[in-house]
Structure formats: structure tokens, C-alpha cells
Amino acid sequence: MDKLLEVRSLSKSFGGLLAVDHIGFHVDQGETLGLIGPNGAGKTTNFNMIMGELSQDSGEIFFRGEEISNYPTHERVKKGIARTYQVPRPFGEATVRENIRVGMMPDSILQMLTMEASTEREREIAESVGLGADELAKYPSELSMGDLRKLELARTIASEPKLLLLDEVFAGLTTAEIAQLSTLIEEQKKNGLSYIVVSHDLKALAPLVDRVVAISFGAVIAEGSFEEVIANQKVQTAYLGQ
Numbered sequence: 470m471d472k473l474l475e476v477r478s479l480s481k482s483f484g485g486l487l488a489v490d491h492i493g494f495h496v497d498q499g500e501t502l503g504l505i506g507p508n509g510a511g512k513t514t515n516f517n518m519i520m521g522e523l524s525q526d527s528g529e530i531f532f533r534g535e536e537i538s539n540y541p542t543h544e545r546v547k548k549g550i551a552r553t554y555q556v557p558r559p560f561g562e563a564t565v566r567e568n569i570r571v572g573m574m575p576d577s578i579l580q581m582l583t584m585e586a587s588t589e590r591e592r593e594i595a596e597s598v599g600l601g602a603d604e605l606a607k608y609p610s611e612l613s614m615g616d617l618r619k620l621e622l623a624r625t626i627a628s629e630p631k632l633l634l635l636d637e638v639f640a641g642l643t644t645a646e647i648a649q650l651s652t653l654i655e656e657q658k659k660n661g662l663s664y665i666v667v668s669h670d671l672k673a674l675a676p677l678v679d680r681v682v683a684i685s686f687g688a689v690i691a692e693g694s695f696e697e698v699i700a701n702q703k704v705q706t707a708y709l710g711q
Contacts, residue, residue: 472495472534473496473497473500473663474495474531474532474663475494476519476530476531477528477530478492478527479518479528482526487687488511489515489687490688493689496664498663499663500663501666501677501678502663502666502681503666504666505667505668505674506683510707512667512684516634516665516667518530519634520550520552520634521540521541521545532550533548546628548631550630550632551572551625551632552625553618553621553638554621555637557609557614557617559617562608564607565595565607566591566606571627572624572627572628573591591605598619598620599653600623615642615643618638619650621638626657626662631661631662632663632665633665634664634665635665635666635668637668647670651673666678675695681699683701691703
């Protein structure tokens with residue numbers, strides 16, 4: 470398979486703490502990669518560096534064969550990378566429809582607010598993640614956690630990404646909501662979307678991923694199929710406490 474994203478020897482320190490230690494991994498086109506590890510292992514820090522929200526101390530990031538290590542976040546979004554956050558970050562004063570419109574026009578929020586609404590496209594995106602027409606006029610404060618997660622997914626899909634980084638996307642959801650969101654993720658994958666998924670919910674993660682990378686103290690300790698990584702003694706010691 471062709472490598473969609475490749476991270477080469479990324480490192481990041483905060484003061485005297487080495488949070489990411491020469492980490493390297495890749496995601497193939499059409500693949501869902503799981504990124505697991507205990508709290509503080511460096512998973513979200515890696516996401517922040519991939520998105521350009523945090524600069525690396527050393528190392529390189531390649532996307533579709535092009536080095537993007539020094540590109541600002543909005544340029545990486547244009548190239549086809551998007552993300553969700555552990556805590557959903559919708560625009561609270563904007564409706565669901567307007568939040569989706571932000572994703573469609575990442576370069577200009579002002580233009581988004583003054584443009585004639587592309588109502589059909591917004592409705593299609595909302596429906597693709599399980600948000601009905603009734604939700605389009607609602608504000609984020611009126612949504613359940615499950616629907617907030619769907620809104621985050623809708624807003625990222627609106628930017629037409631090639632790679633989506635999902636950070637603890639199942640956190641705070643009921644079993645039924647996890648099942649519904651998992652189905653939506655799989656459906657978008659059929660449309661050509663690739664993923665890196667960070668989740669502590671291994672039961673939810675297992676059926677989604679093609680491959681898993683486990684990290685601890687900012688370094689890769691195991692890589693392979695879900696079953697191989699979970700059975701790895703280093704992973705059981707670091708992540709599962711066994």
C-alpha cells in the first residue's frame with residue numbers, strides 16, 4: 470500500500486520532560502491505525518504535532534510523499550488532514566449547520582458567516598453522521614455528548630480530508646452511541662477516508678483498526694495487529710498494568 474502519512478523520528482520536550490522520544494510510524498492509504506498507550510504516553514502530543522498545532526523539536530512529517538513538517542495548521546488541513554479533540558470544541562454561538570459550514574470553509578470564517586448557505590451540502594454531511602434535519606438549527610448546548618461527537622465528525626468531514634485523527638472519540642458515550650459512531654466511521658472509510666484512532670476503549674477500538682501502534686513514555690513499544698499488540702508483554706506491563 471502507499472503511505473499516506475509518515476512520521477519520522479519525532480521528538481518533543483516540555484522543559485526537562487521528554488514527551489515524545491524519536492517516534493516513528495506510518496498510515497497507509499485506506500487504513501485505520503490505532504494508537505494506544507497509558508495516560509501521558511504522548512498520543513495527543515503526536516496528534517498536535519501532526520496537525521501543526523505544536524512544533525516538533527526534531528524529526529519530519531510526510532503526507533502523500535510531501536514533507537509538511539513546517540506547514541501551518543491551515544495548510545495541513547488544505548492538504549487533507551483533519552482531527553477531532555478529546556473534549557468537543559464546537560463554536561458555541563453557532564448552530565449545527567453553521568458549525569458544519571466552518572468545516573467547509575476553513576480559510577474564512579467571515580466568508581462562512583456571510584455566504585449564502587449551501588443547505589443541501591450541509592444537510593448531506595449532517596445526515597452522513599446521523600444528525601437529522603431537526604438538529605441543524607440547534608446549538609451545541611442542546612446536543613447530547615453522542616451528538617456532539619457526531620458534530621465534530623461532521624465538521625471534519627466537511628473539509629473533505631484524506632486522513633482523520635480521532636482523539637478519544639468514544640469517551641463519554643453509551644454502548645449504543647459507541648456502536649452507532651463506529652458504524653459511521655466504517656461508512657466513511659468506504660468513501661476513502663483513512664484514520665488514526667486514539668482510544669482507551671479497547672473493546673470499541675478492536676473491530677475498527679487494521680493495525681495498532683502502542684507507545685509508552687513517548688516511544689513505540691509494539692506494532693502489529695490488534696491481537697499481537699495486546700498480547701505483547703511490554704504493552705500489558707505499560708498499558709494494561711499486568
